[in-house]
Amino acid sequence: xxxxxxxxxxxxxxMYFALGLIIPLWPITLPFFWWLAYKSYKKGSExxxxxxxxxxxxxxxxxxxxxxxxxxxxxxKALG
Numbered sequence: 001x002x003x004x005x006x007x008x009x010x011x012x013x014x015m016y017f018a019l020g021l022i023i024p025l026w027p028i029t030l031p032f033f034w035w036l037a038y039k040s041y042k043k044g045s046e047x048x049x050x051x052x053x054x055x056x057x058x059x060x061x062x063x064x065x066x067x068x069x070x071x072x073x074x075x076x077k078a079l080g
Contacts, residue, residue, distance in 0.1 A: 013040040054078045 020033030057074040060066045 009041060013037050016040055051078075 014037075016033045016037035020030045020037070054075060057066065057071050061068065061071040
């Protein structure tokens with residue numbers, strides 16, 4: 001199981017925040033959807049490799065610090 005990062009803004013965080021503003025029953029929906037956005041933010045998302053990690057892995061491959069098999073494993077994880 002992948003380790004999760006906490007306190008990350010995801011698409012669901014933004015959607016809950018926006019729904020709180022859009023739905024017309026503000027006294028009820030605004031606090032509810034903002035609470036959902038906060039929970040989504042605190043929950044975080046799975047930790048993955050970023051584009052920077054992939055570039056660093058490519059640099060390590062070119063320097064000879066890692067082999068092609070290790071680079072391919074990092075690349076697969078970064079791309080899904």
